[in-house]
Amino acid sequence: AERVTIFAAASLKNALDAVNAEWKRQTEGDVTASYAASSALAKQIEQGGPADIFISADLAWMDYLAEKNLIKADSRSNLLGNRLVLVSAKADAGPVDIKAGLDLAGLLGDGRLAMGAVDSVPAGKYGKAALEKLGLWPMVADRVAGSESVRAALLLVSRGEAPYGIVYQTDAAADSGVKMVGTFPEDSHPPIIYPIAITADSASPDAAAYLDFVRSPKAAPFFEAQGFTVLK
């Protein structure tokens, strides 16, 4: 079988490695994945990167490629969803009901709110949107510590640098150093979506089969194990 090359957002590594192992086992097909920032991957595809399939961490970079006709439009779909949660380092921190009027500033005290960089990192963008929707943004806008990735934000919380952080549920679940104290209402932010598509340049005859596999129930458990929501 032909090799299938996946360009995928770095946060998908654990889940996708497992899916790929399963795909290899079942089809004896060859698959390789390159994990990096969605931005870098999109630009590489633009410059002729050897990707057959692109899985972005947000819609923006998929849209970017779609506009340039670099993906096969009919192959595009939303693969995964995620939830945004509030985490705390303190084991004794109580649950927080995330809603409009929450005294987030009070919770933070003189600490900072760790999250992905609000302009660039997808989780940061979602987080900012949610806070704005809930009217909490003005209160914490200058208290935010924008990290280079969700993982870094999580680290800031687990190291006690920041009392609270906004991260994906998938990340929070896997880190015993932090406690999930609240989940953002699903309607408070644009849906967190990991879109998938076959690139326009893809020549691998197995790309479509792989795409089908990833979207099939056979792959779903691996994503769910990492805390992702598998979208239909």
Added chain:
Amino acid sequence: MDWMALSEAEWTAVRLSLRVATVAMLSSLPLALLTAMVLARGRFWGKSALNGLVHMPLILPPVVTGFVLLLLFGRRGPIGAFLAEHVGLVFSFRWTGAALACAVMGFPLMVRSMRLSIEAVDRKLEDAAATLGASPAWIFLTVTLPLILPGIVAGMVLSFAKAMGEFGATITFVSNIPGETQTLAVAIYTFTQVPGGDAGAMRLTIISIVLSMAALILSEILAAAAARRTVSA
């Protein structure tokens, strides 16, 4: 060149970058000089280990360096906690942390340059100074230091340039807080992460280049002046 007009936030990033780079460069100078001296002249057990340690920030991916800084110098880190309590020096989420990250990243470059110059110094001149009554410290100040000026300048240039371009360790260690830790490099990085951010990234990149070039030319002038005086006799 309206396109080049900087927003207030961008101006802040420029000022911050210059401050961070300058502070990083200057504050690492004494320790780098000491380390270079020890590596060039010292003979002791564990010298290889020290040498390795100095090169660490180069060998490790910047993100890892940032993690390590966070672990050590963060609010809860052993050194960070100590400094915060006893010296009142706080790094986390402060521009000082950005400067620390840049200083650490530039450290191996600074040490190597200085070490190279120290190793090239003719020890016989130091001997001559000693016969004239100069103590080791005085010899260092009046003979060694002027003679290694090219290495010091080179080290400072590399450290400054590195600080201008550093974002991996910085953003990991102290995040990306506009006006506090968002240096030009971090701002550029941020731009590259959003579709359509290319123009902004380009603009900031040009600014960064212009600033660095100015610093570079200044350094060359200084180095040339120093060299003119130390043509080997």
Added chain:
Amino acid sequence: MDWMALSEAEWTAVRLSLRVATVAMLSSLPLALLTAMVLARGRFWGKSALNGLVHMPLILPPVVTGFVLLLLFGRRGPIGAFLAEHVGLVFSFRWTGAALACAVMGFPLMVRSMRLSIEAVDRKLEDAAATLGASPAWIFLTVTLPLILPGIVAGMVLSFAKAMGEFGATITFVSNIPGETQTLAVAIYTFTQVPGGDAGAMRLTIISIVLSMAALILSEILAAAAARRTVSA
């Protein structure tokens, strides 16, 4: 130390890193030497510009450097397309591209070290060689080159170390393809991006440190041997 046992993929990354770092270091050597020579000795219009250009990879955030490389040396880039067609040298998404990225990132470090050493060379020795009938090229080979060996070694060390730690430009330019462009540093970065990756990152980091330390100690031994022979006479 079962924990340290490396998977096949990790072994691949180790081998790849060593290859990339070595090739990056060696292939940039001639150009770096030439550039250092020109900067140290040349007097020409545009020297400042060349100097600035050399420092660029240090000044720019690695992501930007990687992006510039992608634009220039990518399959569709002007240089990349030319080289692929006429020389058969393809960088994009190959380990050669990773080596190119590392070479570019280490270039300013290499040039600075060499330049520092070249500037410290006693030109009178070159004059002496000329009176003995040595042509400029022969003088360079038999006098200048041996005398600047410390600078060359230092430059190579820095370039190698930098190549071991480089991931920003690499991952941006040639992505993160296991067995092809996934160097240790890139692999470490990948681990840091996922939950539970810390152990893996730590393991690879230790490997990277061990490898680099070995290279470092080797370089020190070489440098010491060179120095023993060139004590200023």
Added chain:
Amino acid sequence: MSLEVEARHRIGNFRIDAAFRSNGGVTALFGRSGSGKTTLVNIIAGLLRPDGGRIILDGDVIADSARNIFTPVHRRRFGYVFQEARLFPHLTVRSNLVYGRWLAGAGKSASEFTKVVEMLGVGHLLDRSPSTLSGGERQRVALGRALLAAPRLLLMDEPLAALDEARKAEILPYLERLRDETRIPIVYVSHSVAEVARLAERVVVIDDGRVQASGEAAVILSRPTDTPAMARREAGALIEGLVELHDEAHKLTLVRAGECLLRVPHVAAAPGHRLRLYIAARDVMLATTRPQGISALNVLPGTIVGLSPAHEGSLDVRLDCGGNTLVARITTLSREALGLRPGTPVHAIIKTVALDY
């Protein structure tokens, strides 16, 4: 002022094992190239820590390996004029000159500076960089730098080698004054017998790291066999005398040495002052009868004490002239013609101008 040096050291295949003492004044280190003179001077300066030995200056133990005493270089305050100039390339000539002076405190006045600068003829170089100096200029500045550092002891390693005779003739009297007035002990390495004869009270002959001979300059310089570094043409005898009187009209000085009276070119020393004269064997002529109508002013009656074996057609004749030992070099042909043998009474003829330095 006394200096005691004892050193054992090994570098590479070279081994030094030398000891000498001097009671102040100038001690000349004499020896062939590579015999260990610079090594010994480096040990005295403290730049080389010997495997064993000691250095005692005026009862002050500067170093003693047995007692594990080692005064660091900069506390010794031994001025050192290196064989190569070793000027500081990043400082001007002026700054080089005052480098040690400044450290020595206010000990040296500005007039001292002016005096040394003038004597060395480096006044017009003060603002220049050492890299632009000529070889001799560099050596002069190095000399000035050491002199101005107010040293307790001066170590000079061939300080005048790169200088022309005229310049040497200006500097030597200064060194003589330094020796006589300040009584700073000086250890002086030189290949020039003329310099050594003029300056040194003691001569230490080094050969392959060992002291081959050491003692009064008068004694050592009269035994050329001891000093392989000395070309044969420099052999001679050193005699001591007292200034008797000056003949101002003819610019001559009469010196009494034992029972002899010697006429030498005018010397600026008061009557009664001790004077050392080195009389090269090649400058002494012998006559069996007292010659008449010759220009040489010194005709000293004496007796042959001994004759050295002939070498390359010439031999050295040792004379006793009124209590002074003189050496005359003559050809074997002359010896035969004049029938010279021990006990023969002869006249030693020495030109006055041959005694000028």
Added chain:
Amino acid sequence: MSLEVEARHRIGNFRIDAAFRSNGGVTALFGRSGSGKTTLVNIIAGLLRPDGGRIILDGDVIADSARNIFTPVHRRRFGYVFQEARLFPHLTVRSNLVYGRWLAGAGKSASEFTKVVEMLGVGHLLDRSPSTLSGGERQRVALGRALLAAPRLLLMDEPLAALDEARKAEILPYLERLRDETRIPIVYVSHSVAEVARLAERVVVIDDGRVQASGEAAVILSRPTDTPAMARREAGALIEGLVELHDEAHKLTLVRAGECLLRVPHVAAAPGHRLRLYIAARDVMLATTRPQGISALNVLPGTIVGLSPAHEGSLDVRLDCGGNTLVARITTLSREALGLRPGTPVHAIIKTVALDY
């Protein structure tokens, strides 16, 4: 073999404007420290490109600013012994020595190497690093390096300054042979009149960048006033003679100069060979009557030609001895006592051993 040098150049405040020519052999550059000797040699070597001037060797235009010709240093093949040794620190002594030899091709045989190494006494140093050499050893290796490069012209800047007399006495005959056998022109900077007198055919006296006097060594060295760099004690006259015969028993050589016959220490030259003798004024004694029973073997009858003004109690008497000019330095007292004036017939007395170098 002829060399023509003309150079105008300015460095800092120093200005050189000198020209001289020589018809091969050794040309001595003589001048005080800082007079521009090294600068001139650097210009000849091509290390310094002068503002103007030209260098012509044997009709071959090496450099000519008017015609914009400038042969690069390495194509000139001018061996250069620098004032400082300038050994390559990264090479062993052996590699230093053969550096130029290798480039010169197979021109030099291994026996040449052995010969030079032996003559310089550096055989035991071959595998050492230059940094471990003594000053004199370094200078000898530098000398050997230049000699072995098979140069067309040798530039030597005080090559023997750091050497002891005994070593000099070994090297000088080698240089003489080089001069006589290979006919390589040599430009020789030295402060030693003895060296210059012995080696040089021509002397160029440099003062403050200008040629103050230039010409036959015999002429220039007899006019000490022209050579301020020469101490007065080195004044004298150079006379030319032919080897007449050898007295092997007494190791003497008879040299005919004009109408005079001089006995000098044995010289290794066949009868008929030309020989130059420098007779220092201080070594010449005058007598109004022919002395008897003296050891000096040379008693030359002559006539006083002129007397220089007295200086510090002595004066130089110029004699004509059978067609040779001689200079004798005597005290004013002797002149008065002997009543010497131009025209007075006198005998010049010169010891044979005084003519030994």
